[in-house]
Amino acid sequence: MxxxxxxxxxxxxxxxxxxxxxxxxxxxxxxxxxxxxxxxxxxxxxxxxxxxAPDSDPSRGPGGTGAGGGSASWHHRLVQRGLVLFSVGVGLALVLNLLQVQRNVTLFPEEVTATAFSSAWWVPPCCGTAAAVVGLLYPCIDSHLGEPHKFKREWASVMRCVAVFVGINHASAKLDFANNVQLSLTLAALSLGLWWTFDRSRSGLGLGITIAFLATLITQLLVYNGVYQYTSPDFLYIRSWLPCIFFSGGVTVGNIGRQLAMGVPEKPHSD
Known part of the structure; x- marks a missing residue:
């Protein structure tokens, strides 16, 4: 138990x-x-x-993703686009002005026509600067108006626009009409056709007309001061078809500037 x-x-x-x-x-x-x-x-x-926390700090420097680095990168791309547009303007000025001089449409002093390009030294840099300003202004106006240009946004269309612009200049020097009025009306129709074919924007039309007016006024002042002259002037010391050339040139350079600005972000705003 x-x-x-x-x-x-x-x-x-x-x-x-x-x-x-x-x-x-x-x-x-x-x-x-x-x-x-x-x-x-x-x-x-x-x-x-x-x-x-350090990665999101905007004061890291140009290599970071803050406002300082974004602003520096935006200005760098702006300078690059300006240089490209300046080069395009210089090239077009040399070719088109040589054509005008050879056809005795534009007359420079004798010491100027003896140079390699039969043009004054100031013509290419002035045209290049104007091309840079116009090419940068077109996408800037589009962004401020809130109307991004989306019609035929490819380089093939831009190259065709340049070819048509050169053709209009060639026609102004080669075509013979009974009077300058007929030639001016023909070139005006071709210039409006260029805008309708490759642009069709209200901002492009408005800027083209403004550029034609200002460029024509500056040209009249230069001719009035005896810098150079036109043969057979019929519109205040110049040829009546010259505003059509400036209008089509503004539309062409504007399309180049828009294409260069394609995919580029807007200018960063600092807080």
């Missing part, structure tokens, strides 16, 4: 303090692990924020 003392030693009451100590120890260890997990989960986001 089991003895009474066996039951007494196996009673749970005898092991109560020992089991209570183990339970407290295990509970304390569990609480410590839970505390470590909470601490690590709280500290990780703060560590990520601390690491990400």
């Amino acid at each position: 089991p003895r009474l003392d066996d039951h007494c030693w196996s009673c749970p009451c005898a092991h109560g303090p020992r089991h209570a100590g183990r339970a407290r120890a295990s509970a304390g260890g569990l609480a410590a692990k839970v505390g470590e997990m909470i601490t690590s989960s709280v500290s990780r986001p703060s560590l990520l924020v601390a690491r990400a």
Whole structure:
């Protein structure tokens, strides 16, 4: 028979303090692990924020993605586009002015016509500067008016526009009409056809007319001061078809400037 003392030693009451100590120890260890997990989960986001904070700082410099770097990059692309447009203007001025001089449409002094390109030294840089201004102005006006130009936006269309512009200039020097009025009306129709074929924007039409007016006024002042002259002038010292040439030239250079600005972000605004 089991003895009474066996039951007494196996009673749970005898092991109560020992089991209570183990339970407290295990509970304390569990609480410590839970505390470590909470601490690590709280500290990780703060560590990520601390690491990400320098990347979003706009004062990192030109290599960062802040306002300073974006503004410097925008100005760099603006200068590049201006140089390309300046080169285009110089090239067109040399070719087209040579054609006008050879056909005795434009007359320079004798010491000027003896040069390599039969043109005054100031003609190419002036035309290049005008091309840079006009080519940069067209996309700027489009963005301010909120009317992005989307008609025939590809380089093939731009090259065809340049070819038509050169053809209009060639026609002004080669075609013979009974009077200058007929030639002027023909070139006006060709210039409007160029705008309708390759532009069709209200901003392009308005800028083309403004450029034609200002360029014609400047040309009249130059001819009046004896810098050079036109044969058979019929419109205040110049030929009546000259505004048509300036209009078609503005539309052509504007299309080149728009194509160069395609995909370029707008100027960043600093807070």
